Amino acid sequence: MSLGWMLxxxxxxxxxxxMVVRRPWGWQRTALLYWCSGVTGALLGCVAAPExxxxxxxxxxxxxVGARIAGLMITWTRMPVSMRYVEGFQYLFWCxxxxxxxxxxxxxxxxxxxxxxVAGLLAGGAVFTEDENAGLDPDEVTCCQRAxxxxxxxxxxxxxxxxxxxxxxxxxxxxxPTALEY
Numbered sequence: 001m002s003l004g005w006m007l008x009x010x011x012x013x014x015x016x017x018x019m020v021v022r023r024p025w026g027w028q029r030t031a032l033l034y035w036c037s038g039v040t041g042a043l044l045g046c047v048a049a050p051e052x053x054x055x056x057x058x059x060x061x062x063x064x065v066g067a068r069i070a071g072l073m074i075t076w077t078r079m080p081v082s083m084r085y086v087e088g089f090q091y092l093f094w095c096x097x098x099x100x101x102x103x104x105x106x107x108x109x110x111x112x113x114x115x116x117x118v119a120g121l122l123a124g125g126a127v128f129t130e131d132e133n134a135g136l137d138p139d140e141v142t143c144c145q146r147a148x149x150x151x152x153x154x155x156x157x158x159x160x161x162x163x164x165x166x167x168x169x170x171x172x173x174x175x176x177p178t179a180l181e182y
Contacts, residue, residue, distance in 0.1 A: 003061060007024075007025050007030055007064055007067075007068060008026065008027055008030040010023055010024030010025070029127060030064070032127075033063055033124060033127070034063060035060070036063065036120075036156065037059060037060045037062065037063015037066065037116040038057065040063070040115045040116060040118070040160055041058075041063065041112040041115035042112060043115065043167070044111050044112060044118075044159070045111045045112030047111075047166050048111035049110075049111045049112075052107070052108075052111075053109075058098065059115060059116030060116055061098075061116070062120060063120030063123070064120060065095060066116065066121040066122075066124060067120040067121070067123060067127070067128075068091055069095075069124070070120070070123075070125040071128045072084070072087055072091070074128045074132055095117065099113060115159075119159070122152040125149070126150075127149075132145070133146070
């Protein structure tokens with residue numbers, strides 16, 4: 001809840017005081033990134049680890065982390081050096097911590113976490129590159145800068161479509177529900 005609130009409002013805690021530390025995402029953008037990441041994480045978890053029950057919001061939270069990492073990568077050169085490393089290590093730590101928490105634990109869906117992270121990176125790449133391009137003169141926007149958001153959205157749609165197609169082609173044997181046919 002605190003991660004979503006920080007990203008939505010742009011407010012962080014610095015030396016015991018609340019301060020605006022980054023541009024706020026707004027509730028609509030936060031909800032969109034959260035939802036896309038949660039769906040993609042759940043789909044990838046169902047495909048890659050069908051024996052693991054996938055419940056909770058961890059894939060969606062990993063998506064918010066991934067979206068923030070995408071935002072950091074896009075604005076990296078304009079950020080103060082100290083903020084680059086503090087935020088970069090903070091989100092890297094979260095990724096490592098969440099994935100390590102699931103290692104060897106059969107009840108944690110690390111595939112869902114990975115799907116949420118990838119979805120967040122792609123959706124965040126699309127959203128934040130569009131933001132960057134909106135602030136530029138249209139004549140200054142390169143072909144690559146125009147293509148990145150389209151590529152990210154296309155890759156996200158392709159990942160979800162692949163997972164859905166795979167899930168639609170799997171059938172369950174009525175006599176033995178644990179035996180899957182492809």
